[in-house]
Amino acid sequence: MNHTQLLHRTTAFFLAVLSLTAALTGCSGKTSDVGQLNVALQTTAQGVPAYIAEVEGIDAQAGLTVSSTVFASGPAQNEALGANEWDVATMGAPPAIMANLAYDARILALVLMEASTEFFVRPGSEIAQVSGAVPGYPQILGDADTWRGKTVLCPVATTSHFILLTLLEMLGLTEADINIINMDVGQAYTAFKAGQGDVVTLWDPVSFSAEDEGWVRAAYGPDIPAYTPCVLVASQKAIDEKPEQVKAWLKTYFDVVGQLSGDSAYFAGHAYDLLNDNNVTITQEESLLFIQRKKFFTLEEAAALFQGESGSTQADQYLNAIADFFVGQGHISQEDREELLADSIFYPMFLEELAGEAG
Amino acid sequence: MLRGAVGICGFLLLWECAVQLGAVSAQQLCPPSQVAAAFFTKLADPRPDGATLGAHFIASSSVALGGFLLACLIGLPLGLAMGYYQPVYLLANPIFELLRPIPPIAWIPIVTLLLGIGAQARIFIIFLSAVVPCVINAYTGIRHVPERYIHVGQSLGMSRWRIFTKICIPCALPTLFVGVRLSLNTAWTALVAAEMMASVRGLGYMIQMGRLLIQPDIIITGMLTIGSTGALMSALLSLIEKRLTKWGAER
Known part of the structure; x- marks a missing residue:
């Protein structure tokens, strides 16, 4: 093999290696490091x-x-x-x-x-006995009279609190008409199960167990115009x-x-x-x-x-x-x-x- | 006292300088001047947590002192009895040793189920923490009564009960008071955990709201109020101790 042939073969070899590398890199689809x-x-x-x-x-x-x-x-x-x-x-x-x-x-x-806030009451609650009181929102249970004076377990300064105030407004009430007890959702679940409070505010996945407890959903966040x-x-x-x-x-x-x-x-x-x-x-x-x-x-x-x-x-x-x-x-x-x-x-x-x- | 005041002032000055000069980011630690401003503002302003500092203080004091007094009422006699009467020790000690290491926050779900979410539940959480030093120190105080004092009582024909009340308890008073002071401190320490249960008032609640609203000046104001109150009450207890344990102090 003469020098020219050696040069050509060496060049071809390195070009092949480069092509293979490029192909492999291309196949991985990975963008260069950001x-x-x-x-x-x-x-x-x-x-x-x-x-x-x-x-x-x-x-x-x-x-x-x-x-x-x-x-x-x-x-x-x-x-x-x-x-x-x-x-x-x-x-x-x-x-x-x-x-x-x-x-x-x-x-x-x-x-x-x-889309996870839910308000639950016990099946015997007077809230659960009333529906359709809020025009256009048949899923919301209770009315002003049945919600007034209730103890609501709810974490304050959260989206759930915001949604609750909007719900009260829809019922013709204000925060002063109910008694909010500040509790995080996990504690509120335990407390409500122990008989504390009249309404409990839960969000998923904690709320998924509520119906197994026999609780009735009085209102659901996505049904309330509080975005x-x-x-x-x-x-x-x-x-x-x-x-x-x-x-x-x-x-x-x-x-x-x-x-x-x-x-x-x-x-x-x-x-x-x-x-x-x-x-x-x-x-x-x-x-x-x-x-x-x-x-x-x-x-x-x-x-x-x-x-x-x-x-x-x-x-x-x-x-x-x-x-x-x-x-x-x-x-x-x-x-x-x-x-x-x-x-x-x-x-x-x-x-x-x-x-x-x-x- | 002067040296103590100088120490505190020096610490505050160092803290203020560290933040003002940028050695510590103001986002990570607010300066004491900001804390002082928050303190004075909170005396009259219920924002941002819904109550003034005074209202929070009163709510916390009632819960902390309630738990503390209950701890003394139950813990001191129990500890004294455990130290003096072997059957009481054998009966109570295993349960006490089992419950002692459990942190107050771990009790919250059980206490909620048993006692609900009112002040009684928070007082009970504090009691669970504060009773430990009462029991331990009362027990230790009795166990460290010199045997010769008991022998003197026996040789004088005193009954076990009289030896217990006339010799052992007075002798144990200094250790008892240490336990009472520790119990008081523990009651205030457990306050924040207790006020995680359904509170809308209290220094612990104020600290939690400060955390939620990212207001470290409110958090530190709450912490310093708890610390100062605990220290002042401890100092008061020391004065009471000095009067009651004059005999022990002279020894």
Whole structure:
């Protein structure tokens, strides 16, 4: 073999190796490394798509290295935010408002309406004997007379509290007409079972056991016009220092929702894992119901909530109602309320970019 | 006392400087000036948790003192009896040792089922914590009565009951008071856990709402109020102890 032939064969060999490498890389479909992101979840429905994206490797495919922590509640997530322990999170609107006021966290997107609050009474309750008192809402039991003076077990400063006040308004009552006992849902369940209180506020999956106890559902959150979104939140630090990662995570979230939202069983299977792995006991059947009750917004629907003049969008209206509730309760000041408006709690830019890219 | 005041002032100054100069983020720890402002505001303003500091204090004091007094009423006689009468010790000690390590928060579901969600349930949670030092110290006080004192009583023909009441209990008083002071501190320590049960008033509730609303100044105000109240009551108990245990103090 002469030098020319050797050169040609060597070149051909290296070209072959390069092609094979490129082919393998191409076949993996993996985007080049985008970076690392710390994610805070709860054992709630809005966390399920993020959980799926992580455990199914969808985040990894997108080049994201995700590290998730599951917290017991919104306040626990916010404490961790104060210590810069996470970059993005899934949570309810009330803790998101607190996170914005305290730490300048921003809402990236609204992903679904809270649909888990239920109000139960005992079968012998006078509330359970009356129906149809609220025009247009035949599912709501009781009327002003039967609800007045009742002791309601309800966690205060939560979406459930907000929904309860709206329900009272529909009945022609105010908070002063009932006696609210502040209890978290787990304790309230135990207390109600022990004979305490007249009405108990529960959310799923705890509420799934209520009918087994013989309790009667007096009202259901989605039947009440009190709109409380569940949201995706990012720290201001993450928005400033990790914009690509935040946007990539947002994309994988909505990719999961878009591709799999018709497959409740698939979602339910992951909801079962997420909850049971984090000390929330739920059966396979309950996890299916847990998911079937939730209507996730698609990317387009989520982006549409931000259409219109800033401050007057649908998203603004939802959050303003909750902020007004907090002001009314004295939990935040009017100045804080104005700060929420002036320095917008929302950061929909990534969402809008993704919606635009999706065409 | 002067040195104590200087120590506290120095600590507060260090804390204030650390936050103001950025050594500690204000998001992670609010400065004492902000805590002081929150304290004075809460004296008259029921926001953001629905009651003034005074209302919270009264609610907590009644629950804490109720649990503490119940602990003394039951724990001290039980501990004294366990220390002096072997059958009582053999009967009560296994149950006491079983229940003693259980944290108050673990009792909440059971207490809810048994006693409901009113003040009696919160008082019972506090009692469960506060009774432990009462029993232990009363038992220890009796067990450490010098044998020679008991022999003197016996040689004078005193009955067991008279020896118990005239010799053992006075001798055990200093240790009893240590237990009472510890019990009082424990009652205030258990308050936050107790007020996780169905409270809309109380320093523990105020701290929880501060947590929910991310207002660390409210949280620290609640914590310092609990700490200060506990310290003041402990100092008061020390004064009472000095009067009652003059004999023991002179020894």
